[in-house]
Amino acid sequence: MFRGLKRKIAALAISALMIAVALPTTALANTATSAFTSVSVNQTTINSTQSVVFQISTVNASFVFANVNGSLESATQVSTNNATGVTTWNLTVRPNNTQTVTVYANSTNTQTGAASVAVPITVTGQQQQPTPPQPPTGQGQHRINSIETTAATANNVTLTIVTDAAANYVWISLGPNMYMRARSTSQNANQRTWTASYRPRQAGQHQVTVSANHAWILDGRQASQVHTVTQAAIDTPTPTPSPSPGAPSTAANITRLTANPSTVAPGGRSTITVRASREVTHVWAMVDGNRVNGRREHGGATTTSWSIDVRPDRTQNITVYANTTNTAQGAATDTIRIQVDNVRARIERVTPESIELWAAPGAATTLVVRTCTDTEYVWAIVNGNRENATGGRTVGGQREWEIVVRPEWIQQIRVYAHTRSNNNDGNATTRNVTVVTAN
Numbered sequence: 001m002f003r004g005l006k007r008k009i010a011a012l013a014i015s016a017l018m019i020a021v022a023l024p025t026t027a028l029a030n031t032a033t034s035a036f037t038s039v040s041v042n043q044t045t046i047n048s049t050q051s052v053v054f055q056i057s058t059v060n061a062s063f064v065f066a067n068v069n070g071s072l073e074s075a076t077q078v079s080t081n082n083a084t085g086v087t088t089w090n091l092t093v094r095p096n097n098t099q100t101v102t103v104y105a106n107s108t109n110t111q112t113g114a115a116s117v118a119v120p121i122t123v124t125g126q127q128q129q130p131t132p133p134q135p136p137t138g139q140g141q142h143r144i145n146s147i148e149t150t151a152a153t154a155n156n157v158t159l160t161i162v163t164d165a166a167a168n169y170v171w172i173s174l175g176p177n178m179y180m181r182a183r184s185t186s187q188n189a190n191q192r193t194w195t196a197s198y199r200p201r202q203a204g205q206h207q208v209t210v211s212a213n214h215a216w217i218l219d220g221r222q223a224s225q226v227h228t229v230t231q232a233a234i235d236t237p238t239p240t241p242s243p244s245p246g247a248p249s250t251a252a253n254i255t256r257l258t259a260n261p262s263t264v265a266p267g268g269r270s271t272i273t274v275r276a277s278r279e280v281t282h283v284w285a286m287v288d289g290n291r292v293n294g295r296r297e298h299g300g301a302t303t304t305s306w307s308i309d310v311r312p313d314r315t316q317n318i319t320v321y322a323n324t325t326n327t328a329q330g331a332a333t334d335t336i337r338i339q340v341d342n343v344r345a346r347i348e349r350v351t352p353e354s355i356e357l358w359a360a361p362g363a364a365t366t367l368v369v370r371t372c373t374d375t376e377y378v379w380a381i382v383n384g385n386r387e388n389a390t391g392g393r394t395v396g397g398q399r400e401w402e403i404v405v406r407p408e409w410i411q412q413i414r415v416y417a418h419t420r421s422n423n424n425d426g427n428a429t430t431r432n433v434t435v436v437t438a439n
Contacts, residue, residue: 033113034107034115035105036056036117038055038056039054039056039103039117040056041119044122046121046122046123051093051383052094053092053383054089054103054119054384055089057089058089059086061107062107063104063105063107064105065103066091066101066103069095069097072219073217074216076091076385078090090384092385095121098120098123099120101121102119103117108179109218142166142212142221142223143163143164144212144224145163145164146160147160147161147162156199157197157198159195159196159197159208159227160193160194161182161196162191163212163223164190164212165187165188165189166214167212167214167223168214168215169215170194170212172198172208172209181216182194182210197258198258199256199257205228206228208227209224211225212224252276252280252322253276254275254276254320254322255303257272257275257335258336259272259336260273261420263338263339263341264340264341266312269311270311270338271307271308271310272308273307275305276304276322277303277332278300278301278303280322280323280332281323281326282322285319286319287310288312288316292308292309295307306322308320310338315337315338315339316338317337318338320333320335320336341419344372344429345371345372345375345418347375348370349370350369355433356437357435364406365404365405365407366402366405367380367402367403367413367415368400369400369401369431370398370399370400371417373397373398375419376419376421380403383406383407383408383409387403389403390403410435412432412433414431416430417429
């Protein structure tokens with residue numbers, strides 16, 4: 001039976017290779033448009049109780065999601081290669097009837113302008129009627145309990161948002177196709193608190209839209225609220241002197257800076273988003289005394305958007321440069337502060353260290369995770385999905401957590417521990433649990 005299972009797994013791997021989609025890397029290197037570099041699935045014919053697992057690689061994409069059963073399912077980001085800019089994702093879907101599953105990749109959380117790949121999936125056996133996705137147990141529509149402007153100083157706004165406890169994502173819409181994620185700062189059984197900081201465009205009043213959901217998608221469970229911010233006077237930069245006769249002219253300026261997240265562990269990644277004038281051709285930041293170059297994301301009629309991935313070792317004000325030439329002379333500059341926390345999460349032990357996959361895949365196994373007391377969040381990625389831990393009780397100077405997992409195939413289950421509910425900034429400590437066939 002188990003030799004048959006191995007043959008089936010090998011066949012699925014061959015099937016995945018047969019439908020993999022790959023794009024030329026030379027074409028991708030010359031554009032900031034979101035694109036797939038590869039898409040593969042474990043199987044394209046299933047019965048009504050099985051799932052389809054996508055393994056996806058993208059460039060210039062912050063969101064990957066699929067249209068399945070008439071609703072959108074978001075992918076889980078696995079890793080990013082800073083050298084190539086390629087991000088890998090896992091996506092598990094369960095089509096309830098034969099259909100074409102369309103996967104989208106985009107720099108914004110919309111289908112407009114997104115790259116897409118369509119994969120036909122055949123579902124055999126009993127056909128089930130589409131069922132709307134259900135909210136977490138005991139939780140209906142997500143809620144935004146309050147939004148407060150906790151700081152509105154010159155050049156900076158900080159919002160504090162309180163949501164229901166089941167909300168996993170909060171984001172701020174600052175304008176068309178302009179989003180930033182809030183950071184979870186505390187949580188109890190009834191609610192969750194988030195903060196977000198950004199630089200507004202002008203002084204006076206302006207409005208932002210705050211949204212909360214169980215996933216970073218737009219669906220019927222999302223809660224949104226418009227919040228009015230009264231902004232203090234914005235510092236006006238000193239005008240750049242006109243160039244001397246014969247010197248090259250520059251129209252470079254920086255109109256907005258944001259950092260996500262704005263608080264990291266030492267060496268943790270934060271992405272600085274820079275909005276600059278359309279004439280700008282070079283953007284970089286000085287971090288710990290070193291230059292870090294930005295990458296151009298997209299441009300419009302009057303502005304360009306850039307991203308800089310920085311990993312500061314200490315709390316600091318990071319200076320960002322923008323210019324029409326690759327030199328600091330005549331460059332526009334602005335600063336943004338990134339807080340570096342010295343608290344680190346740590347996994348001390350995970351039991352069991354391996355799980356035997358018997359004849360009935362999907363059987364429940366409880367992972368017991370011991371961490372240091374600084375750890376605030378523990379979760380695992382299994383079958384391509386995030387499974388959050390429960391517990392967190394103090395036991396003998398450590399914290400003990402439990403995660404119920406139901407592996408459906410041979411895999412490495414990665415267990416994460418973090419001081420924040422975030423697996424995208426590179427600061428989580430991890431441990432693998434191996435799923436194998438029984439001897």
